[in-house]
Amino acid sequence: MSVQAPQPPAAITVRMYRGLLGDCFLLTQTLPDRPPYRALIDCGVLQCIGAAGSKPATKAATVHMQDVATSLAADTGGVLDLVVATHEHYDHLSGFLLAFDTLKALTIKKVWMAWTENPTDSQANQFRKTTDSALSALAGAVKLTALAGDDRLESIRDLLQFYGDLDDIAGLGLTGKAPQALDKSPRSCAGALDWLKLKAPDQVSYLEPGEVVKFGLDDSLTAYVLGPPRTMARLKQLDPSAGAGREVYLTKPDEVAALQSTLKIHQGQETIVANDLPFSTRFSLGKDETAGFSTAVLYDDPQAKDRRIDAEWLGSAETLALKIDGDVNNTSLALAIEAPGGDVLLFPADAQVGNWLSWHDQTYPAKPAKPDDPVRSAPDILSRVVFYKVGHHASHNATARAQGLELMTSPHLAAMIPVVETVAHEQKSKNNPAGWSMPYPDLYARLLAMTQRRVVRGDGQLADEQAAFQDSQKFQLSYDGANPDDPLWAELRLATALPVEPAAPE
């Protein structure tokens, strides 16, 4: 195909909204003489955690979300054929909180979520019950005034911001939650998922790994559901190296129970029962009954304040919060979308290593309808990937190497990274003094090499990106023309074959 050829009528465009440390992708399929088909994959931006003054770029981006929503509503004519909500994190769903008044007016015809969000799936419910009660306990801990100011508490508070409003999180997992109303803005990511379920009743699909779903105009697009995995061993694997030390990664109900009972005791709840305490009351005294005991004097010695352990249990609470963060990332709905002609677009959301590796555990479809039906394998699908939405804003542990990126061997490969490096670097904490390393340098260098620099970033330099795509035989890069200096979005247009006529029903 020569560069001068007229624009092919059959195409898919991937639009990435820029300036967000968060995912917001609009997929549009066009065919001659047909209204376009539009799918929204996530809509979120990182929460502005902590003092806004120290994070001007983060704060600006949350305001920016409103512009994104307005553009989205205008350019789609208020109709989305499909919304994919990949996982319960703020940087993927917060559009539904921050720009609710704009987005609530949309018509949403269909919703896809991972099986982990299915309220009738017992495995999913068990997983969510653990996660929800942990989040709720952690939110309770953050509110303990006696411990205010502790670094670990601040770190927990930061991690909880990925789920929405603290009060709302504290109520997670509680029974008798009031049913949500369609016109009431959700306050947490769980609430956003519930709102979407309500918005498209009977049109919500909970996708299983290995499922193959036809969609788009004339069902001419194929989605291969790669993850999240059903096997717990994969679901809990967050980091590449596995070993005895890593085995206890997935959040366990007993850790959550321990935190809950600690919390109950500290909140002075009246429901404390014998089972909450390790020893019979005749062996123990309250903190105000210790007068006269020499060891209590040692403990209270003002000279040895630094040796006290009153808040030491927050260490395990912080570890728990980190684990949950990784666990939820691993429930990402990872999709490979095949266009007519065989080119594949890969959207792994924030899948971590276990999710990636699990793609190779099954065929597509996992169980063919007839034994002789052809099935696809993960390496086959990955070898045809021409577009990669880089996972988790290109962090260090969300793109598998040998079983992932290195299998994307197409010479046409291009990538989009929903990242704003200045915002990532603003996320400084005691634990990450330099902020987040996004994009992670080693991965970024490899991406540039494999795509011959065809990488579009949420904060990219337009001239560089345009130059890189000059010779692309697959993609045309364009930007939001209304804001030429700092376009709201970048778009990659991929010419596709015309769909094959669907076989006549038998």
Added chain:
Amino acid sequence: MSHSNLPLRLPATRRLRVYAFDPQASLDLGSTRFGHATIALTWNDPADGLLEPGPVNDYLEVVDIDPCSDKFYPPIDLNAVEVLGQDGLPPSEGDPRFHQQMVFAVTMKTIKLFERALGRKVIWAQSWNNEKKTYQPTHKLRIYPHALREANAYYSRGKRALLFGYFQALQRSAGASWIFTALSHDIIVHETTHAILDGIHPRYSEPTSLDSLAFHEAFADIAALFSHFQLYEAVYDYIDRQSGQLDQSGLLSGLASQFAKGATGRASLRDFIDKSPNPDLLEGTTEPHDRGAILVAAVFDAFLSIYRARTSDLLRLSGIRPGEGRSLHPDLTARLTKEATKSADHVLRMCIRALDYMPPMDVRFGEFLRGIITADTDLIPDDRLNYRLAFIEAFRNRGIFPDHCLSLSPDNLLWDEPLVTDPDDPGFLNTADILNEDLNLLPEYRRGDITVTAENNRRKVWYWLVQPDLRINDDRDSPENRRLKQFLAQARAAFSTDSAEADLEKPHAAEAFIEREAATLRGWGLSAQNLTALREGLARADSHFGRWQVFMAAMSAQGMHIKRRVEADRAWEDALGLFFNIPDGDRLHTLSRDDTSLHVEVHSVRTTRRAGPDGQDIRQLVIEVTQRRRGYLDPDVQAAQDRGEGGWSEGDFTFRGGATLIIDLRDGRLRYVISKRIDDQARLDQQRRFLLDPHDLAFTYNQGRMGEPFALLHRH
């Protein structure tokens, strides 16, 4: 009745009951006969001090506060008749006072085990006092038996405390609803060992390489594992059932079985019998516990070889062939048990002794092997039973090799001795003057005195090491030079007694010394102007070491009739692998803290006295000296900063170099200098790569968590 006034002889020991392994093992039918054990602590050891409720003595203070439950558990008084009359409280999970008793008894037993092997008293790691700009001794290690509600226990450096957690097990196989890590013998020994090791090598807790944190874990496991073999009944039963063999996995070779069942469902936390070791094993293992487990397995393998060598004659005499599974005569089982106990004791002592023969930071497994071989050769020159070969073979089989060693023969593994032996050679490393004059080397018996003496000696050695080599004339033994040497020793004594804080009310001993010796200094050419500068400098300096640096600058100032022997200082720099002055050629500006002074730190001075089996008596002085260098993750920034370009900036990480010196106290001879160079570019690159690789130890990025390196390692 007159004889009622006759003094009674004090008991020899205080006997305290504990769980031999953990509460679950005491219930298992297979191990119930030896489920409980009794620890006998010396009754009247002056080093232990008074035993008070807690228990609290001069080593430990057990403080039983439970923040998660918001409770306080009153302390046990081990001198109560109800306790004394029955070898301590009977083992019980439900009475926190028994927990206090057990955690105290096992910790004390572990301390005494280390002291016996080290040949000196255990001292806890010092804590840095930022206000006073100095380290402060930790007199008592604190123990919190119920600090956390989680399947975890750790040694906290910042709190100078052992924190034990408890948790409710979901796994029913653990046999209890609450599981207390403070009731697991293995976990107590493991955590205590962390604390003891930190006291000896405070820099080992820094993650500088894959081996560094793994070594801490491995060594703590080695101590826990071999302490099993002090349980005679358990070993007897095991040998009886295995017909004399020890190489089957089980209670003895695994760690923390109840904890493991409760937390993970596995039979033991770690088991150290590996059936098929291979020389590539270490290379491919990157998780710290896994990597540590390879080291422990190597030591356990050496133990099995030694046990086999010690028992093959017994088995032959009895006509038993290994592996035929015949039941043994009880007398034979008893003899084999004795040999197993003895072998384990020897192996553990060899490992502990090696701790003094290791570099002060950035330790590698191969260096541990060299330490074991050298320490053992020093104490027991004739290796009749081939212990050392057993170690070498076990390490080789798992791919644990020291760097820069020609071969793994015992000779090659010995640390190098200094080459220059002629005292008049400028390259000679003279250690005699520090010993003769100022160190207090008398053994102390009270813990308070021990820590004070140790700190005093540390400062004197520190001053001595950094002082330039000064002489009035060339004859090393001339009266003038001897007087100068004596003067410097007096100065070190005076400066070292100063308290650290700037106390304006009363003059420092250092300042008093200068006033007293002003005439002497003027006699050596100190100008009035320089004397004023010295006084002002002393008043301004914010630490005892700062005052010493000011004094040394004055002593080697222009116009003094004292010559500085630069070649001798160079020889020391070369041997120690660090620098007292920024080296020539405009390199290594990263050594300076604020672009003016270099920091060289002596963080440990210890004397040891060890007795060998044939009456050998070894007395040594061990000194650890280190220097820090600012490390940068970007090699280009590093190069620029090394050249002193781009403006001073805080480093991304700390890179350390330095050495362990071992001096023979019998003749003042410097035996070994085990050094790691501060200008070792390859090692710096290794550390940088290690820190940059988040796949292995992601938390190394998290400097905020560095305060509790052991907590995190244990939590994951």
